[in-house]
Amino acid sequence: MPRTSVVESPGCPPLRALTTDILGLIKVVEARTKPAGVAKVVETWGTPDAPRAVLAASLADRAVDPVLAVARKNGVVELLNPLNGETLAGVKAAGPAPADSSAGEDPLATLHLFRRHAPDSFMLGTFLTCTEKGKAHVKSVAKENASSDMAVGPSSSWDVSNSGTVQFSSVDAGESYAMFGGKGIEVNLWDITSCSKIWSAKSPRGNSLQIFTAPWFTAGTFLCKDDHRKIVACTNNHQVRLYDTASQRRPVISVDFRESPIKAVAEDPNGHAVYVGTGRGDLASFDMRTVHSGTLPLFPGKLLGCFVGKCSGSIRSIVRHPELPLIASCGLDSYLRIWDTNTRQLLSAVFLKQHLTAVVIDSHFSTEELEESKSKQPDPVEAEAEVRKERKEKKNRMSEADEDGTRMLDHDDSDAEMHTSKRKKSGEKNKGMKKKSKKQQVA
Amino acid sequence: MAKERKRRQPADAPPPGDDDEGRDHRREKKLRKERPDPVLPSQIKNKDKRKEVHAKLKREKKAQKRKLARERGQAAQRAPPEKQVPRTIENTREPDETVCRPDDQELFAGNDADEFNAVLKQQTTPKVLITTCRFNSGKGPAFIEELMQVIPNSCYVKRGTYELKKIVEYANNRDFTSLVVVHTNRREPDALLIINLPDGPTAHFKLSKLILRKDIKNHGNPTSHKPELVLNNFTTRLGHRVGRMIQSLFPQDPNFRGRRVVTFHNQRDYIFFRHHRYIFEMKENKNFSKDKKAKTSESKSQPEKQVICRLQECGPRFTLKLLTLQHGTFDTKNGEYEWVHKPDMDTSRRRFFFPNMSCCPQDVSSNLLPYKGRYHPTAMGLHLIVPALLSIQELIIAGPMFFKAAIASSCAVTAPGSSYSRASACYY
Numbered sequence: 001m002p003r004t005s006v007v008e009s010p011g012c013p014p015l016r017a018l019t020t021d022i023l024g025l026i027k028v029v030e031a032r033t034k035p036a037g038v039a040k041v042v043e044t045w046g047t048p049d050a051p052r053a054v055l056a057a058s059l060a061d062r063a064v065d066p067v068l069a070v071a072r073k074n075g076v077v078e079l080l081n082p083l084n085g086e087t088l089a090g091v092k093a094a095g096p097a098p099a100d101s102s103a104g105e106d107p108l109a110t111l112h113l114f115r116r117h118a119p120d121s122f123m124l125g126t127f128l129t130c131t132e133k134g135k136a137h138v139k140s141v142a143k144e145n146a147s148s149d150m151a152v153g154p155s156s157s158w159d160v161s162n163s164g165t166v167q168f169s170s171v172d173a174g175e176s177y178a179m180f181g182g183k184g185i186e187v188n189l190w191d192i193t194s195c196s197k198i199w200s201a202k203s204p205r206g207n208s209l210q211i212f213t214a215p216w217f218t219a220g221t222f223l224c225k226d227d228h229r230k231i232v233a234c235t236n237n238h239q240v241r242l243y244d245t246a247s248q249r250r251p252v253i254s255v256d257f258r259e260s261p262i263k264a265v266a267e268d269p270n271g272h273a274v275y276v277g278t279g280r281g282d283l284a285s286f287d288m289r290t291v292h293s294g295t296l297p298l299f300p301g302k303l304l305g306c307f308v309g310k311c312s313g314s315i316r317s318i319v320r321h322p323e324l325p326l327i328a329s330c331g332l333d334s335y336l337r338i339w340d341t342n343t344r345q346l347l348s349a350v351f352l353k354q355h356l357t358a359v360v361i362d363s364h365f366s367t368e369e370l371e372e373s374k375s376k377q378p379d380p381v382e383a384e385a386e387v388r389k390e391r392k393e394k395k396n397r398m399s400e401a402d403e404d405g406t407r408m409l410d411h412d413d414s415d416a417e418m419h420t421s422k423r424k425k426s427g428e429k430n431k432g433m434k435k436k437s438k439k440q441q442v443a
Numbered sequence: 444m445a446k447e448r449k450r451r452q453p454a455d456a457p458p459p460g461d462d463d464e465g466r467d468h469r470r471e472k473k474l475r476k477e478r479p480d481p482v483l484p485s486q487i488k489n490k491d492k493r494k495e496v497h498a499k500l501k502r503e504k505k506a507q508k509r510k511l512a513r514e515r516g517q518a519a520q521r522a523p524p525e526k527q528v529p530r531t532i533e534n535t536r537e538p539d540e541t542v543c544r545p546d547d548q549e550l551f552a553g554n555d556a557d558e559f560n561a562v563l564k565q566q567t568t569p570k571v572l573i574t575t576c577r578f579n580s581g582k583g584p585a586f587i588e589e590l591m592q593v594i595p596n597s598c599y600v601k602r603g604t605y606e607l608k609k610i611v612e613y614a615n616n617r618d619f620t621s622l623v624v625v626h627t628n629r630r631e632p633d634a635l636l637i638i639n640l641p642d643g644p645t646a647h648f649k650l651s652k653l654i655l656r657k658d659i660k661n662h663g664n665p666t667s668h669k670p671e672l673v674l675n676n677f678t679t680r681l682g683h684r685v686g687r688m689i690q691s692l693f694p695q696d697p698n699f700r701g702r703r704v705v706t707f708h709n710q711r712d713y714i715f716f717r718h719h720r721y722i723f724e725m726k727e728n729k730n731f732s733k734d735k736k737a738k739t740s741e742s743k744s745q746p747e748k749q750v751i752c753r754l755q756e757c758g759p760r761f762t763l764k765l766l767t768l769q770h771g772t773f774d775t776k777n778g779e780y781e782w783v784h785k786p787d788m789d790t791s792r793r794r795f796f797f798p799n800m801s802c803c804p805q806d807v808s809s810n811l812l813p814y815k816g817r818y819h820p821t822a823m824g825l826h827l828i829v830p831a832l833l834s835i836q837e838l839i840i841a842g843p844m845f846f847k848a849a850i851a852s853s854c855a856v857t858a859p860g861s862s863y864s865r866a867s868a869c870y871y
Binding site for chain 2 (some may be wrong): 022023025047048049050146181236260263279280281308309311312313314332333351353354355
């Protein structure tokens with residue numbers, strides 16, 4: 001008998017994702033059909049040019065006036081309009097380099113575009129970059145003199161570390177703290193406003209043979225939205241670690257995952273799950289809750305499950321959709337893959353031809369918007385922005401009911417999902433309650 | 444039972460639409476008048492009579508059969524029946540979206556940006572270092588000796604007890620462009636590692652079915668000319684990358700005078716390696732035409748001369764299968780992989796990662812630039828190469844794809860003055 005089992009992708013709900021690749025192209029992938037559809041490339045921005053390869057990308061995902069920032073290999077940070085790909089500004093961000101040659105030696109490693117934004121201000125955006133040698137900069141770009149290559153506004157810089165290579169940085173949801181880490185650099189937490197280091201990690205103790213492994217962090221993120229003290233950092237030594245900056249400098253939880261370095265991590269908005277991707281194309285989700293309250297018989301750092309499928313190359317970037325239970329992953333196998341986080345099933349895969357470096361999800365995309373913008377031909381961008389605004393207001397009004405509706409729809413919701421909705425409704429205090437409910441379920 | 448019925452059918456009831464129908468009926472009627480119930484010859488007791496009846500029946504049957512055959516032949520002449528295409532794994536394989544298209548600008552931009560570009564654009568000459576695993580014995584040394592004859596500008600360096608990372612460093616310092624590691628297990632070479640220097644990628648192949656030169660019957664000895672290279676069926680993005688990697692091992696300006704050709708033929712994700720010499724010979728064409736008069740009058744006086752190509756294999760012969768393709772140079776612990784074969788990817792027997800030409804139409808693949816101008820169309824040689832690659836077992840494995848390739852290439856090449864791009868169809 002021939003071994004044939006067809007793996008079918010059921011298609012994903014309306015979604016818009018932007019990917020960047022090593023040729024400096026930005027590709028827009030959209031799924032448009034209403035309940036579930038196939039994701040397709042709808043637009044490609046830029047011309048293929050290897051020196052302008054994109055190293056990192058960040059999206060200020062707002063309903064009004066969204067901005068996409070990409071860090072290129074030649075040290076330029078470009079701000080683009082993620083709706084039509086129009087370049088708004090290009091800033092040389094490799095720092096006050098004396099010559100171009102030194103800038104070439106010290107490429108940008110990370111980029112974060114700040115989301116908080118006063119709509120009437122004349123600033124286009126503020127971003128945080130860090131080079132591989134640890135020079136961190138915060139720069140702002142004004143709308144007027146975008147062409148004159150001058151950064152205006154609060155601009156500051158500091159040295160994250162003197163030795164080692166920075167490989168990741170992450171900014172918390174409140175956007176006042178940034179974390180850095182890399183090869184030879186322990187995870188450290190910085191206050192962005194005062195540019196001061198407030199915490200740094202300590203290596204775990206050597207093992208029974210007193211063998212000490214040098215720090216090499218490859219990815220990290222803040223675990224909760226409303227708590228900057230819980231940090232998840234992943235090492236090249238295939239460990240996923242949880243740090244609690246309030247309690248100690250050594251990791252609270254450390255879990256091994258398979259045998260290849262972890263390359264990407266993303267947090268779930270429910271505040272306890274993380275998604276990790278490795279250098280061999282393994283993608284899994286972990287529950288990083290701790291057991292310190294003692295009532296919950298939970299194994300710390302539990303592997304919730306792997307996203308099995310056709311992933312065959314290193315995963316470079318993972319993003320969680322803010323509302324829908326979806327993640328998007330991309331990497332060296334040049335596929336953008338969209339997965340369901342509840343069933344851990346592959347919803348859609350798009351082949352994008354090059355090695356991909358980053359993916360971002362535009363969460364304010366909907367199919368209605370498309371149709372309306374089509375009907376209002378003259379100025380689609382403005383129309384789209386307006387529609388987005390309207391949608392957001394509507395959403396704010398109906399958020400509660402709507403959310404419940406969607407939750408009810410998903411039948412195979414895990415209990416984790418239930419917790420989130422509860423948490424959102426009743427805030428912080430019900431940690432005990434949550435556990436109780438779980439207990440009840442178990443019983 | 445069915446056979447019997449078929450045999451009896453024409454005698455009992457001739458098929459409708461028959462022009463002799465009336466007469467047959469009359470005859471039958473006459474028979475029936477004589478004997479109302481049809482008597483079988485075996486029921487007749489008189490021997491002479493029985494013989495007669497039997498002979499008659501037999502004659503009738505024969506005539507009927509002949510008539511049917513004639514009809515069938517005429518129908519076939521009017522409209523030749525459609526040739527049935529066998530269902531093979533190749534032509535029922537799953538479609539692949541990653542197949543390279545000739546109109547893909549991103550592909551060419553990607554080629555210009557990749558690690559092999561300097562070698563393939565002839566800005567640097569390839570220089571290959573060959574080494575082994577730490578314990579090298581058995582067939583290993585002999586294989587390396589032959590490999591060094593296949594790859595020009597290659598040198599062997601003893602592995603000693605150095606780590607592979609140290610050897611990569613060593614080769615980088617000496618401006619090597621590639622590093623080939625032959626791994627032996629139980630005195631049999633079983634893996635091949637090709638590392639592109641200075642910064643990757645690294646391909647890890649499983650090596651099997653190795654036959655050295657001395658074990659090939661009637662083998663030839665290669666000269667030291669730079670060989671021509673034939674790469675068949677490297678169509679997907681992954682295949683394209685691996686193909687370029689293999690291509691960058693060889694110098695890009697072959698000595699066509701050497702008439703030496705190295706073939707990497709990919710089929711169902713296995714890459715078959717062959718190494719041949721060829722020679723062109725003039726041969727009288729024996730023209731067997733049907734009308735003998737024409738032959739006697741014209742072609743006997745001036746026999747047609749035709750160029751034919753003879754091949755001689757000069758080993759080694761082996762098969763490769765890609766296991767992993769790693770980004771960067773060899774690093775198992777911290778490495779990042781571009782492609783890893785995982786068991787859960789094998790969801791179907793009809794899914795391949797380097798697909799064949801069946802999914803990439805000829806005219807499309809012929810325009811694909813990457814190997815254009817690389818290969819010298821060896822006049823009529825090529826269509827002989829491909830069948831010559833095959834032993835009987837391989838024919839069984841390979842199936843009709845080889846012949847398809849052979850036929851395609853022979854059409855492409857035999858036309859004199861066919862352009863290189865046309866001939867390059869055969870590489871894919």
